[in-house]
Amino acid sequence: MVNAKHLATFVLGAAAGVALHKYLQTEEGEKALADLKDKANQFKGEAEGAIDKAPEYFEKLKTEGAEALKQYFPGAEKFLQDLFGGKTTENPTPPSEPQV
Structure with a gap:
């Protein structure tokens, strides 16, 4: 059963997704995404080194x-x-057999 709270949560989530998509299309958004990818690769390298x-x-x-x-x-x-x-x-020592 869908109530108003669930519908509002869905609408807010969709709006946030649209806003994020529009932001990532800007030059500043692309730079932020590139920085995020660089950090992720850095952490991945550190994690692989730690595993080794x-x-x-x-x-x-x-x-x-x-x-x-x-x-x-x-x-x-x-x-x-x-x-x-x-x-x-x-x-x-194996367990002993019970006496019958």
Whole structure:
């Protein structure tokens, strides 16, 4: 059901679209659009660079984080082993079958 509020929202949106289209046809609008495209390409390049550096960053974070944890919290490894029951993920113990 369309009410007056929805109709007014549609009309305002359409008017804004027409105004934006007319603005972008002017010399100033074309310059603004070109600037926007340049910024988008700059951000795209920065994002691609960050993606390329991410594995190296996380490996460094893992290594330095582990070293800092050992240095500043020497009991952390034992605490985590106690917390998780001293189980390792290399040979997990399969659950036992229920007795019938």
